Amino acid sequence: MSTLAEHILPGREGRPGRGLPGDSRTGTDLPDAVRVTATRAAAAPTTPLWWQGALAAVAWGLLAALTHFWPNLPAGFTEWAYTAEFAAGAAAVAALLLVLVLAPERLAPLALLRRRLRPAGAWLVALALGLLAWEVLTAKLGRLPTPFFAPPQALVEVYATDSERLAESALNSLRLLAIGIGIGALVGFVTGVLIGWSRSASYWIHPVLRVLGPVPTTALLPVSFYFFPSSWSTAVFLIALGMAFPVAILTWSGVAGVHKNFYDVARTLGASQWFLVLRVAIPAALPQVFVGLFMGLGAAFSTLVVAEMLGVKSGLGWYLTWAQGWAAYPNMYAALILMALLFSGVITLLFAFRDRVLSWQKGTLKW
Amino acid sequence: MVNIATATRTAAHGFPAAANAGAGARIEVQGVSHWFAQRHAKDGAGGPLQVIDGLDLDIAPGEFVALLGPSGCGKSTLLRLVAGLEPASAGQLLQDGQPITDPDPARIVVFQDPTLFPWRTVWDNVALGLQARGLLKAQSQRVDEALALVGLQAFARALPHELSGGMAQRVALARALVNDPRLLVLDEPLGKLDSLTRLAMQTELVALWQRKGFSALLVTHDVEEALFMAQRVVVFSDRPARIREVLVNDLPYPRHRGDPRLVELRRQALALLGLGDSW
Numbered sequence: 001m002s003t004l005a006e007h008i009l010p011g012r013e014g015r016p017g018r019g020l021p022g023d024s025r026t027g028t029d030l031p032d033a034v035r036v037t038a039t040r041a042a043a044a045p046t047t048p049l050w051w052q053g054a055l056a057a058v059a060w061g062l063l064a065a066l067t068h069f070w071p072n073l074p075a076g077f078t079e080w081a082y083t084a085e086f087a088a089g090a091a092a093v094a095a096l097l098l099v100l101v102l103a104p105e106r107l108a109p110l111a112l113l114r115r116r117l118r119p120a121g122a123w124l125v126a127l128a129l130g131l132l133a134w135e136v137l138t139a140k141l142g143r144l145p146t147p148f149f150a151p152p153q154a155l156v157e158v159y160a161t162d163s164e165r166l167a168e169s170a171l172n173s174l175r176l177l178a179i180g181i182g183i184g185a186l187v188g189f190v191t192g193v194l195i196g197w198s199r200s201a202s203y204w205i206h207p208v209l210r211v212l213g214p215v216p217t218t219a220l221l222p223v224s225f226y227f228f229p230s231s232w233s234t235a236v237f238l239i240a241l242g243m244a245f246p247v248a249i250l251t252w253s254g255v256a257g258v259h260k261n262f263y264d265v266a267r268t269l270g271a272s273q274w275f276l277v278l279r280v281a282i283p284a285a286l287p288q289v290f291v292g293l294f295m296g297l298g299a300a301f302s303t304l305v306v307a308e309m310l311g312v313k314s315g316l317g318w319y320l321t322w323a324q325g326w327a328a329y330p331n332m333y334a335a336l337i338l339m340a341l342l343f344s345g346v347i348t349l350l351f352a353f354r355d356r357v358l359s360w361q362k363g364t365l366k367w
Numbered sequence: 368m369v370n371i372a373t374a375t376r377t378a379a380h381g382f383p384a385a386a387n388a389g390a391g392a393r394i395e396v397q398g399v400s401h402w403f404a405q406r407h408a409k410d411g412a413g414g415p416l417q418v419i420d421g422l423d424l425d426i427a428p429g430e431f432v433a434l435l436g437p438s439g440c441g442k443s444t445l446l447r448l449v450a451g452l453e454p455a456s457a458g459q460l461l462q463d464g465q466p467i468t469d470p471d472p473a474r475i476v477v478f479q480d481p482t483l484f485p486w487r488t489v490w491d492n493v494a495l496g497l498q499a500r501g502l503l504k505a506q507s508q509r510v511d512e513a514l515a516l517v518g519l520q521a522f523a524r525a526l527p528h529e530l531s532g533g534m535a536q537r538v539a540l541a542r543a544l545v546n547d548p549r550l551l552v553l554d555e556p557l558g559k560l561d562s563l564t565r566l567a568m569q570t571e572l573v574a575l576w577q578r579k580g581f582s583a584l585l586v587t588h589d590v591e592e593a594l595f596m597a598q599r600v601v602v603f604s605d606r607p608a609r610i611r612e613v614l615v616n617d618l619p620y621p622r623h624r625g626d627p628r629l630v631e632l633r634r635q636a637l638a639l640l641g642l643g644d645s646w
Contacts, residue, residue, distance in 0.1 A: 261482045268450055269496035269546065270472035279498070283486045360486045360526050 050114060052121025053101045059128035060094035063087075067135055067153070073142040080139050082160065086153035090131070097124065147329055154330035155337070162331060166319065170338055173304060173315035176232070177346070180239025181300045185293060188244035192251025192292070196285070197277060202252075209248060217242040217303045221310060231311030238307060242299035250292030254285025287361065290354045297350065301343050316342075390580035391429035392462050392473060392549035394449060396422055399458035400607075401444055418444050420607035422458070426550070426582050431573075433585040433593035435636060436603030442586040445608065446554050449584060450476045462550070472496055475548040479555040481535035483527040489538050490514070490523040496546040513545035514538075516575065533564035537571075544575065551576070553585040557592065569596055573620060590636045594629050595622055602639045612639050 068087035072080050100117065103110035117124070131152055137143045139151035159166070195202040195209075217238040228234040258281055266280050308317025316339045323331035399422045402415035418441035426432050434442045448455045451470040460467040462474065475496075483492045494510045497503040503510075514520050517537040527535060536556060543551060553572075557565045573596050576583050587593050593600045600614040614632055622629070 259482070261478060261480060262484065264452055264470075264476070265478070265482050265542075266495065266499065267452065267470040268472070268474065268476045269499050269542070270470075271495075271499040275499050280484070283484070286486075358486075 050101050050118060050121065052125065053097055053114070053117070056121060056124035056128060057094050057097035057101060059125050059132070060090050060097060063128050063132045063135065064089075064091035064094055066132065066140070070136075070140050072139045072151075080151055080153050080157075082153040082157040083139065085160070086135075086156050089156070090128070093128075147327060150330035150333060155334050158330050158334040162334075166335065166338060169314060169316045169319040169335070170342060173308065173317070173339075174342065176235055176308075176312070176315060177239065177300060177304050180236045180304065181243045181297065183236065184240035184243025184296060184300065185247055187240060188247030188292065188296065189251050189289060191244065191248040192289070193255055193277065193282065193285075195248070196252040196255025197281065206252075209245065213245040213249065217299060218306045221307060225311055231307070231313070235304065235307035235312050239300045239303045242303045243293075243296035246295035246299065247289065247292040250288045250295070251285055254288030255281045257288070258284040287358060290350075290358065293350060293354075294347070297347060305339075390547075390549060391427075391582035393428050393464075394424075394426040394550060394582065394584070395461040395464075396424040396445070396449070397459050397461070398423060399445075399448065399455045399460060401441070401448065401456045403444075417607040419448075419455075420609050422608060422610065424601065424610070426584060429580050429582055430599065431576055431583045431585070431597045433587060433597035433600045434603060435587065435590060435593045435600050435640070436608065437605055437640065438588055440603045440606050441608035442603060443554055446476065446552050446584065446586055449550075450474050450552050452476075472500065472546045473548060474550040474552060475543040475546055476552040476554060477536075477539050477543050477556045479558045481527070481532075481539040483530075483535055483538055483542075485527050487527075488523065489519065489525050489527070489530070492527065492538055493541045493545055495542055509545050513541040516544060517541045517571075531564075532560050533568060536560060536568065540572075540575070544579065547579075548581055550582045550584065553583060553587075555587055556585075557589075558587070565592075570621070572596065573622075577620060590633055590640070591624070591629075594632050594636065595624060600632075600636065602636060 064087045067083060067090060072083060100110060100114045103114065105111050135152055138146075138149050139153065191205060191209075195205050220238060220241070221234070224234045224238060225231060228237060262280050262284060263276055266276055271280070304315070305317040305320075308315035309321045312318060316335050319335045320332055323329070323335065399419055400417065401419040402417050404415050422445065424432075434445065436442050444453075447453050448460055449467065451467045451474065454468065462471075467474075483489075484495070487495070490510060493513050494503055494507070497506055497509060511520065511523075514523055517540055519534060519537055519541065522530065522534065522538075527538070530538065539556070556572075557568050560568060569592055572583075583597075585593065585597060594614070594616055598616060600616065601610055602612045602614065603609065604611045612635075614636060616628070616632055618626060618628055
């Protein structure tokens with residue numbers, strides 16, 4: 001592998017720090033000629049070379065060069081715009097990686113960024129190779145049918161020319177999602193505590209949850225459009241419903257599963273009913289509540305997208321159907337990527353929130 | 368039955384606890400019987416299972432009483448009744464002449480499991496009782512005092528899962544003592560500790576009892592523990608619990624584990640529990 005880097009990057013032998021005794025990989029992976037120089041440079045007190053980073057820089061450089069110098073295959077009616085920009089972007093990534101690889105340890109911000117990126121080295125290489133294959137198979141060789149499989153620069157074009165509409169769609173989706181899951185999480189949590197705590201609440205609410213809960217919220221969509229004044233409020237209701245069901249069920253099981261001794265202890269210490277709910281039942285049930293929140297998010301995402309596709313006149317779901325109507329496949333891919341980033345961002349946020357709230361669990365279980 | 372007379376007699380012994388006279392509660396158990404509703408009946412009928420049968424027991428203010436009996440005989444149930452966690456099926460329980468109907472911070476239970484709340488730090492666990500009664504803001508120094516009493520000031524910010532078994536049980540003890548209970552109900556509090564920690568904690572508990580002057584009711588199935596710590600050991604029969612014998616141990620504190628009187632009492636207790644042959 002490293003031989004590729006050897007041929008493309010000239011003058012590597014002169015760089016200090018390569019092949020330190022601590023870095024066993026450089027010793028075994030590299031050809032003999034290099035190893036000789038390694039022993040000579042071993043005295044220099046620097047960190048081992050980030051060879052994956054160097055490789056990634058090479059891969060991104062290769063992507064840039066191929067994109068730029070290999071002419072696109074004429075695709076009938078259209079010439080791919082933004083090919084040069086895509087190549088420039090790849091070259092910029094390659095340059096940045098190269099700078100990071102070469103930066104001395106005393107340039108603190110660069111060294112810090114390098115430490116951060118170090119574990120992602122293999123992914124940076126794979127990403128470049130993946131983009132390279134995509135670029136070659138679409139724009140350069142035209143092996144994949146054109147309107148359905150757009151080359152990467154077509155996505156760049158979408159992000160550059162249609163960013164306003166994409167941003168507005170993303171914001172509308174996020175707003176709808178936030179309102180829906182906010183209401184749903186709250187209602188689900190309160191319902192769960194109620195049926196976990198009160199026998200009569202459990203008697204009346206539990207069967208309703210058991211029967212209606214498993215119905216996919218998207219199945220209720222056509223009906224709900226009639227009951228609500230607008231498709232937007234329908235969507236809020238259904239997202240909230242999809243969120244509330246798993247949260248309620250898991251909150252309930254969490255509250256019901258609190259060990260009786262916790263209540264006994266609190267009661268002998270003089271706790272009121274409110275204290276038992278707020279300070280014993282709810283904190284003890286929180287780990288389960290978060291499982292419910294994660295499950296609910298999945299349902300909320302799919303409800304959101306389907307609602308936007310069928311009724312709500314904005315958002316990423318709407319953008320997808322709109323792009324399909326115009327056979328604008330690059331726009332669909334662009335919207336899908338944006339959606340993936342947004343939704344996984346929401347999940348990451350919830351994880352961070354859980355880690356904060358349940359920090360006491362660290363050390364009691366693996367996560 | 369036998370025990371009312373004994374109770375008055377032992378209370379007159381004048382143990383060091385008397386220095387704090389008035390701190391301990393007088394507990395009276397009068398003709399208490401208790402049944403459990405049984406879901407899976409073993410003996411055909413499926414009727415309620417009797418666990419306590421016509422029990423009379425008095426605890427004098429500041430007295431240390433241990434309950435000893437075969438496992439499953441209803442000792443722990445009696446503790447729950449005394450704590451007010453459950454109402455007795457028949458008979459009545461009194462604290463200083465007032466009927467016991469609800470749990471009250473004057474009577475605090477320390478369970479076999481420390482049952483610390485895992486999401487609270489040691490300090491917050493100890494503060495639980497004061498917080499529940501709305502006293503925490505005004506009297507938070509009592510939490511530090513209670514932690515000092517069990518020697519765990521340094522672990523105030525630790526989480527329960529970071530503690531050893533003995534330390535966790537000490538925190539549970541501090542959580543009880545911070546409320547200045549008038550009766551400390553101990554439900555096999557040392558049952559899950561290793562034997563060395565156990566011996567150390569027995570001595571510590573006795574020292575705390577002498578210092579604070581509360582009444583103490585200890586359930587255990589460790590004969591030596593009961594005899595080493597308590598002034599009176601009540602030996603129970605099999606279920607339903609009846610009092611078989613009351614052993615009075617008037618040895619002064621601090622006691623020595625090798626004392627011939629303890630050895631003799633131990634022989635008696637084991638014989639009462641049907642293990643006389645091994646002695």
